[in-house]
Amino acid sequence: MKYQIFIHEKEDDVGVAVTDLEEGRQARAKVLKSQELVEKQVTPREEVPLTHKIALVDLEEGDEVIEYGEVIGRASQQIEAGEHVHTHNIKSLRV
Amino acid sequence: MSNQKLKGYRRENGAIGIRNHVAIIPVDDISNAAVEGVSKLIPQTTPLPHPYGRLQYGEDLELLFRTLIGHGKNPNVGAVIVIGIEPNWTERIVEGIAETGKPVAGFSIETHGDLETIRRAAKKAKEFVQKVTEIPREPIDLEEMTFSAKCGESDTTTGLASNPAVGVVTDRLVEKGSTFIIGETSEVTGAEQIIADQAVNEKVKQDFLDMFDEYMEDIKSHGGDIHGSQPTQGNIAGGLSTLEEKALGNIEKAGESPIQSVLDYAEEPSVSGLHFMKSSSAAAEMVTLCAAAGSAAHLFTTGQGNIVGHPLLPVIKTTANPKTAREMDEHIDVDISGLLKQTMKMEEAGDALMKALKRTINGRRTAAETLRHKEFILTKLYPSA
Numbered sequence: 001m002k003y004q005i006f007i008h009e010k011e012d013d014v015g016v017a018v019t020d021l022e023e024g025r026q027a028r029a030k031v032l033k034s035q036e037l038v039e040k041q042v043t044p045r046e047e048v049p050l051t052h053k054i055a056l057v058d059l060e061e062g063d064e065v066i067e068y069g070e071v072i073g074r075a076s077q078q079i080e081a082g083e084h085v086h087t088h089n090i091k092s093l094r095v
Numbered sequence: 096m097s098n099q100k101l102k103g104y105r106r107e108n109g110a111i112g113i114r115n116h117v118a119i120i121p122v123d124d125i126s127n128a129a130v131e132g133v134s135k136l137i138p139q140t141t142p143l144p145h146p147y148g149r150l151q152y153g154e155d156l157e158l159l160f161r162t163l164i165g166h167g168k169n170p171n172v173g174a175v176i177v178i179g180i181e182p183n184w185t186e187r188i189v190e191g192i193a194e195t196g197k198p199v200a201g202f203s204i205e206t207h208g209d210l211e212t213i214r215r216a217a218k219k220a221k222e223f224v225q226k227v228t229e230i231p232r233e234p235i236d237l238e239e240m241t242f243s244a245k246c247g248e249s250d251t252t253t254g255l256a257s258n259p260a261v262g263v264v265t266d267r268l269v270e271k272g273s274t275f276i277i278g279e280t281s282e283v284t285g286a287e288q289i290i291a292d293q294a295v296n297e298k299v300k301q302d303f304l305d306m307f308d309e310y311m312e313d314i315k316s317h318g319g320d321i322h323g324s325q326p327t328q329g330n331i332a333g334g335l336s337t338l339e340e341k342a343l344g345n346i347e348k349a350g351e352s353p354i355q356s357v358l359d360y361a362e363e364p365s366v367s368g369l370h371f372m373k374s375s376s377a378a379a380e381m382v383t384l385c386a387a388a389g390s391a392a393h394l395f396t397t398g399q400g401n402i403v404g405h406p407l408l409p410v411i412k413t414t415a416n417p418k419t420a421r422e423m424d425e426h427i428d429v430d431i432s433g434l435l436k437q438t439m440k441m442e443e444a445g446d447a448l449m450k451a452l453k454r455t456i457n458g459r460r461t462a463a464e465t466l467r468h469k470e471f472i473l474t475k476l477y478p479s480a
Contacts, residue, residue: 001437006255016251016334018435032255050418051251051398052334068254070286072340085336092322092337094285 003039005029005054009069010038014053014085021048029056033069045082053085065090101456102232103240103391104173107196111239112170113391113456115230116141116407117223119216120163122179122188123148129178129204132213137220139228140176141406143471148179150479160187161361162473165387167192167199168363170241171407173227174198176220178212181205198223232458238272241364242452243385243393243408244348245279247378249326250333250398254344256415256434256444257396262350263445264394264452265369269352274367276358276385277349278374280310281321285339286346290371295353302357306373325376329399333416348396360474361387378403379470382410392455394448402426404468409461411451415444426462428455 004027005015015029021044031038040056048054053067059079064071073090083089104112117140121130127144134142143166151159167175167188175192179185182203189201200223202216244261246253265275283290287307294300314321326335335341355368361384364370372388374381378401382393386408393410395403400423404410414420417432424430429451433439439447455461 003437006435008255016255018255018437049334051416053251053336067340068343070289070339070343072285072343073337086334087331087336090336092285092339094322094338 003028003030005042007031007040007056008067009033011066011069013055013057013059013066015040015042015056017048017050017052017054020050021054023047043082045080046084048084055079055081055083055085057081101235101237101453103235103456104170104230105233105235106170108194109239110170110195110389111235111391112172113458114171114407114409115173115227116171117174117176117220117227118143118167118172118407119176119178119220120167120188121145121148122163122177122184125149125180126178126204129209129212129216132209133176133178133217133220136213136217137224139224140220143406145471145473147473147475147479148184152480155476155479158360158474158476160191162383162387163188164191165361165363165389166407168195169386169389169407170391172197173230174223175200176216176223177201178216179203198226237268238367240391241274241276241389242268243276243382243388243390244395245277245378245381245385245393246345246348246396247401247403248329248333248397248399249341249344250330250335250416251344252333252414252416252435253396253398254340254347257398257413257431258344258347259441260413260415260431260434260444260448261348261394261396263441264448265348266350266352267445267449269350269369272367274364275352275369276364276372276388276390277369278372278381278384279345279376280307280373281314281325282345282376283307283342284311284321284325285337286342290346290349290354293349293351293354295355299354299356303354303371306357310373333399358388360384363389375474377472379405379472380474382408382470383472384474392452394452400426402463402466402468403470404461404463404466406469406471409455410463410468411448411455411461412463413448413451425466428462
């Protein structure tokens, strides 16, 4: 597979693993909603299973998390690029 | 797109169906036994047993009537038997269905008993089955038809791939002039402004926002916390972390077509184009409301593997999750996991869905139909008196 991660919009903080990602093995990511080809690279700091999210950038606790070019929640702890992003480290704003 | 000739059933009122059921509809819970009795004697009929219909009142009663009448009116139905304990409500449902011009007959059990009612209704059902089997499939166009869509057991692949693929189909069908229904009110939470901005005009936009606020207030007033149930355990297993993330994936089904109106539960659209129906996000309830609103075929995307079906409305299931496509393949009509595996483009996924839709229209049984999924689930607004 050419890309192991899909990203919705250029400005997104997270991408979605389209295959199981291995710790330490650099992965290629592609932005889906972009006229020109935008590629990124990220090295997973831990295993990220198929369909789960990976951080593309470092996030501080309290930072808004962007996916689809929109806010999907807030970091509930510090997150480093390459970490698995899920319910343990981001929370909805609609609580 | 293929130029496959489409054939369907043109009903008396011009509505186009793709199945030819003789439905047997109970008005109430205690008429289920007679309905089942008739369907045992005349097995080519489709019984729709359900647990309600007694001492309902107000808006909830109106919804019951709209849903039962809507199922009788659904273009996938060629003729209808209605059975109720009392004559008044039975007659009201018969009259509602009769507006379409299709054959319909009502039977009430009081003063007759179950056995005599079954005998009379079965005789009529036999006549109806013979009658509808002579209705030919005729050439039809997509623009004459009503469709619907929903997602279930969503994960990130739904928002990434299968919902955008349905969005492609939504836009293609709407552009042709078809009618298309989406909904799932609670599941657009976090993306409600995007749906509002898709409204055709300011009035529809305000209708949507008012309906949304009222729906969410209603959940709260009953002690409900949407965060207690959304995202679901299945969603979380599939990588969805927050309600907002789920909603942003959900609304991809809407494509880019303008939303023409906000429909009440089970309300039939009055013009063609895309419509947002006030509805629960629970799969079988939402699909049932779409059937009541006149949908002839339903597109259903799943991430982790929802298996819902309906007795009258064929549910075409698709997934972009390679694991689900492999593990639950008997439930999947269209495997578009190639989108994730990067062997398929979005337009090709749209083509694959259109092809499956056309084959379903022409008579191919869906996975859910073949596996006997017949979920007929009424939406109830509050307790009966």
